[in-house]
Amino acid sequence: MRVLIAGGTGALGVPIVTRLLAGGHDVIGVTRGQPGVDLLRSLNAEAVTADVLDREALLRATEGVRADVVISELTALKKAPLRHADMRRTDVLRTTGTANLLAAARAVGATRFITQSMVFGYGYRDLGPTAITEDAPFGMPQGDAFDEHLAAMAANEKQAFAAEGIEGVALRYGLLYGNDLAAIEAMLRHRTMPTTRSGGALPWVHHMDAAAATVAAVERGVGGQAYNVVSDESATFGAVLEQIASATGAPRPYVVPTWLVRTMAPYGAAMMHGVSMLVSNAKARGRLAWSPVHRTVHEGVAASADLLRSSTSS
Incomplete structure (x- = not known):
């Protein structure tokens, strides 16, 4: 198949592109500038240049392109979001960006649209001890500052599912980790990645496992369906930082009071506490024939740390 991907140059996008190409698919990446073009071409993918928030520019850039599938891996997050303002451009990408990419999908003749979603659409709060399935309410307001992000995630999925003539599929990823291990190690060494003393269990997924699930959705996903893409075990934010510190030899994360994090970084506080x-x-295991190679964060961090050591020593 020919696959058009937006967001194909990031920590998740690159392994998706690599896996698609290895699976015999042709890949065209949408990127905003020459560095992205160079990266995509170095992977043996094609590239077109456009800002997905500029619909006319996007349609011009994809004129003459033909694709069977369009993938949206759009975010504006260069680092972990701490404040609600840090999420707002990503919210726009999930609303306006998705609408523009769907217009491009129709223009290039695609019949399938895979969109990045997140499990946090189920709610930014304590959701109890029962494992959440895709049938749970998604994107529902909870009466606080997180509602704008929940609304954006809901709009993203609804647009994909409602697109006429296109099979929309939503992948609800857990917190992504793995390919950014070097950046997190650096933050731990510079003492810029704190944690709180306690925290709730969070769903995680390694970038490589998320990429494998995305390719599985390209090949086997069913239109109108969402799939949770998470590892087999949840872990607290603090526990994951401790594992990264241990695996990389970085200092342990320092602990700050929860009230201080809530004041200084209200969005980040939700993740930590x-x-x-x-x-x-x-559902992803059964319907997509996918399973995470890294079943736990401990396994995934260890594998990524080994890869990081081998790359820095070579």
């Missing part, structure tokens, strides 16, 4: 959820990946 406020959110707790267990999420089932049974």
Whole structure:
């Protein structure tokens, strides 16, 4: 198949492109500038240049392109979001960006649209001890500052599912980790990545496992369906930082009072302390024939640390 991907140059996008190409698919990446073009071409993918928030420019850039599938891996996050303002451009990408990419999908003749979603659409709060399935309410307001992000995630999925003549598929990823291990190690060494003393269980997924699930959705996903893409076990934010510190030899994360994090970084505080959820990946396992290679964060961090050591020593 020919696959058009937006967001194909990031920590998740690159392994998706690599896996698609290895699976015999042709890949065209949408990127905003020459560095992205150079990266995509170095992977043996094609590239077109456009800002997905500029619909006319996007349609011009994809004129004459033909694709069977369009993938949206759009975010504006260069680092972990700490404040609600840090999420707003990503919210726009999930609303306006998705609408523009769907217009491009129709123009290039695509019949399938895979969109990046997140398990946090189930809610930024303690969701109890029962594993959440895709049938749970998604994107519902909870009466606080997180509602704008929930609305954007809901709009993203609804647009994909409602697109006429296109099979829309949503992948609800857990917190992504793995390919950014060097950046997190650096933050731990520079003492810029704190944690709180306690925290809720969070669903995670390694970048490489998320990429494998995305390719599985390209090949086997069913239109109108969402799939949870998470590892088999949840872990607190603090526990994951401790594992990264141990695996890389970085200093342990320093602990700050929860009230201080809530004041200085209200969005980040939710990840460190406020959110707790267990999420089932049974549907993705059964329907996409996918399973995470890294079943736990401990396994994934260890594998990424080994890869990081081998790359820095060579």
